[in-house]
Amino acid sequence: MMPQALKDAVLTALVAFGLFAPMVGLRTDVGPSGALVLRQRWGDVAILVGLAFAGRLALLAWRAARGEPRPQSTARAEAIRRAGRLVAPLLLAVAVLLPFMPGTGRYELDLGILVLTYVMLGWGLNIVVGLAGLLDLGYVAFYAVGAYSYALLATTFGLSFWVCLPLAGILAAFWGILLGFPVLRLRGDYLAIVTLAFGEIIRIVLLNWVSLTNGPNGVSGIPRPTFFGLTFSAGGGPGSFADFFGLEPSPSHRVIFLYYLILALALITNVISIRLRRQPLGRAWEALREDEIACRALGINITTTKLTAFALGAMFAGIAGSFFATRQGFISPESFTFIESAIILAIVVLGGMGSQIGIAIAALVMIGGFEVFRDLDEWRMLVFGLVMVMIMVLRPRGLVGHRTPSVALGERRMISAEHVAEGHG
Amino acid sequence: MLRVDAVSTGYGAVQALRDVSIEVAQGEIVTLVGANGAGKSTLLMTICGDPRARTGQVVFEGRDITRLPTHEIMRLGLAQVPEGRRVFPRMSVLENLLMGAQVAGHDPAPLLHQVFALFPRLQERQTQRGGTLSGGEQQMLAIGRALMSKPRLLLLDEPSLGLAPLIVRQIFAAIRELNEKEGLTVLLVEQNANQALRLAHRGYVLVNGRITLRGAGRELLAMPEVRDAYLGGGH
Numbered sequence: 259m260m261p262q263a264l265k266d267a268v269l270t271a272l273v274a275f276g277l278f279a280p281m282v283g284l285r286t287d288v289g290p291s292g293a294l295v296l297r298q299r300w301g302d303v304a305i306l307v308g309l310a311f312a313g314r315l316a317l318l319a320w321r322a323a324r325g326e327p328r329p330q331s332t333a334r335a336e337a338i339r340r341a342g343r344l345v346a347p348l349l350l351a352v353a354v355l356l357p358f359m360p361g362t363g364r365y366e367l368d369l370g371i372l373v374l375t376y377v378m379l380g381w382g383l384n385i386v387v388g389l390a391g392l393l394d395l396g397y398v399a400f401y402a403v404g405a406y407s408y409a410l411l412a413t414t415f416g417l418s419f420w421v422c423l424p425l426a427g428i429l430a431a432f433w434g435i436l437l438g439f440p441v442l443r444l445r446g447d448y449l450a451i452v453t454l455a456f457g458e459i460i461r462i463v464l465l466n467w468v469s470l471t472n473g474p475n476g477v478s479g480i481p482r483p484t485f486f487g488l489t490f491s492a493g494g495g496p497g498s499f500a501d502f503f504g505l506e507p508s509p510s511h512r513v514i515f516l517y518y519l520i521l522a523l524a525l526i527t528n529v530i531s532i533r534l535r536r537q538p539l540g541r542a543w544e545a546l547r548e549d550e551i552a553c554r555a556l557g558i559n560i561t562t563t564k565l566t567a568f569a570l571g572a573m574f575a576g577i578a579g580s581f582f583a584t585r586q587g588f589i590s591p592e593s594f595t596f597i598e599s600a601i602i603l604a605i606v607v608l609g610g611m612g613s614q615i616g617i618a619i620a621a622l623v624m625i626g627g628f629e630v631f632r633d634l635d636e637w638r639m640l641v642f643g644l645v646m647v648m649i650m651v652l653r654p655r656g657l658v659g660h661r662t663p664s665v666a667l668g669e670r671r672m673i674s675a676e677h678v679a680e681g682h683g
Numbered sequence: 684m685l686r687v688d689a690v691s692t693g694y695g696a697v698q699a700l701r702d703v704s705i706e707v708a709q710g711e712i713v714t715l716v717g718a719n720g721a722g723k724s725t726l727l728m729t730i731c732g733d734p735r736a737r738t739g740q741v742v743f744e745g746r747d748i749t750r751l752p753t754h755e756i757m758r759l760g761l762a763q764v765p766e767g768r769r770v771f772p773r774m775s776v777l778e779n780l781l782m783g784a785q786v787a788g789h790d791p792a793p794l795l796h797q798v799f800a801l802f803p804r805l806q807e808r809q810t811q812r813g814g815t816l817s818g819g820e821q822q823m824l825a826i827g828r829a830l831m832s833k834p835r836l837l838l839l840d841e842p843s844l845g846l847a848p849l850i851v852r853q854i855f856a857a858i859r860e861l862n863e864k865e866g867l868t869v870l871l872v873e874q875n876a877n878q879a880l881r882l883a884h885r886g887y888v889l890v891n892g893r894i895t896l897r898g899a900g901r902e903l904l905a906m907p908e909v910r911d912a913y914l915g916g917g918h
Contacts (some may be wrong), residue, residue, distance in 0.1 A: 538785050541774075545782050548771035554733060555765045557757025557786040557832065663775040666810060 274310035382574030391547025396457025404579025430576020476590025610656025690739035717889035762834035772814025783831030
């Protein structure tokens with residue numbers, strides 16, 4: 259055991275050396291005369307290689323001490339499920355009451371809005387990835403379509419937010435179908451590559467079609483949403499929200515309104531996903547994820563099943579996108595880069611594909627955590643990556659890896675993820 | 684009930700079926716035997732429209748289904764138990780069964796009752812994941828799932844694959860029961876020629892994509908060519 263662990267750790271150290279020697283060990287600086295000089299930093303490389311060596315050894319020791327992973331007992335799974343039943347209402351209560359909690363300021367609300375936007379995006383992508391099993395790496399494209407739909411419709415035609423919201427959803431769904439058609443026959447890695455390209459195409463078109471989108475300068479002056487026609491102007495005045503309800507004009511009204519708006523939109527996404535999962539369409543999505551050939555044999559129309567998943571997932575992204583546009587008041591292609599798709603996908607995967615509550619928790623951890631570690635500056639990404647690795651090592655099926663059957667005769671029992679090996683579902 | 688008329692098909696440049704004609708009459712069990720790669724599964728899949736017949740015709744209950752899309756063919760009253768069972772591993776037994784009733788559009792409750800009566804084991808395991816069942820139970824589930832669409836013709840692709848002899852006997856007994864009691868017509872594809880031909884009213888032998896022999900099940904079983912090719916020592 260021990261010599262093997264040592265050998266493994268030495269190998270890790272070698273790989274680390276190979277990586278760090280050119281990246282950290284050699285550095286070019288501008289010398290006093292203006293020419294480039296090569297600075298060597300072998301001390302730093304030694305520290306990093308040592309860290310990799312020790313880390314690998316510690317990991318192996320920890321694994322050996324932990325022994326083989328035990329299959330989770332039904333009793334324990336049952337206890338987790340009971341606790342899980344409390345988590346969802348608790349989170350919901352906190353979410354609803356957040357604006358009125360002591361200590362909640364502008365910053366907390368803005369963060370809440372951000373987290374909820376990602377919760378909604380996560381739930382939307384979950385339909386495509388978690389339920390239908392179609393790996394989509396270009397989800398941000400639909401978010402962009404929704405944002406630009408609202409921004410352009412509102413600034414060009416003066417349409418109100420409430421008219422544009424469903425329009426943005428429909429337009430994004432349309433693009434979802436458009437993407438869906440060419441990729442109908444693709445699965446897994448191949449599908450991922452095409453969707454990735456699709457996301458980039460949308461972004462590059464937005465960047466270059468200057469006459470329509472104003473290119474890299476973005477669209478500014480996007481109108482803010484109104485509350486049944488009442489505006490949220492900071493100065494109050496006739497026709498404003500504060501004036502109508504006889505309140506002191508305050509900029510926080512709009513933030514609170516936006517907060518509840520995205521909370522409502524996210525909850526609608528959630529309710530629709532949960533309901534659809536129990537419908538034949540939702541069951542067909544899950545069956546499609548499990549085995550496409552069996553679906554064919556059962557007479558499921560693969561084309562419509564896939565396209566509805568793409569369309570619905572895209573629709574929720576589009577709605578979230580138009581919310582993003584109205585909240586920011588300004589959008590540019592910079593907001594819709596690949597990293598956004600990656601973060602949303604990470605939320606879905608870390609949350610446990612297909613689990614609604616898991617995704618909400620993952621969004622909270624990822625987006626909230628990203629803010630909490632803001633002081634760490636460039637170390638933030640490192641911590642972030644470490645957290646993701648930790649989750650995948652400790653809970654390889656995501657935070658909430660079990661799947662509750664959508665139908666049951668009599669008592670509903672949970673199926674623990676541990677009973678099926680990884681890669682089997 | 685089902686007539687496959689001079690059908691040829693293949694995958695890309697590979698010709699898998701040449702001029703194959705078979706017929707299945709109402710109430711029959713018809714067995715198709717043949718070696719690995721002879722085209723048995725391809726024939727079953729071609730009946731379902733995937734891959735499509737390049738030439739020839741597939742007629743089900745008097746209707747030409749050669750050009751219909753797969754999902755429409757599967758709604759006409761035929762159901763397929765695919766090769767390798769292909770149950771949905773993360774879905775419960777009950778969900779698997781309901782998937783079978785999905786497109787038929789009728790009330791699944793009485794059929795569920797019938798399937799549970801045929802395979803009581805499935806009722807015991809209804810909350811369990813499909814992927815955690817044993818091979819035999821998965822085969823029962825795959826057959827049960829196909830029955831949930833209330834088919835008049837059941838296409839079975841190698842139901843004995845990888846199962847213990849005792850379980851194979853159980854599965855075959857269930858097929859016989861379905862045929863005798865419910866009047867279900869069955870087209871069975873098998874490598875296990877001995878038992879499959881014993882079960883069948885009629886049979887066909889497929890070699891390299893062509894039908895080489897046809898006849899009553901027991902007659903075929905007695906033919907020296909069949910004995911040599913499919914029963915020699917193996918089973």
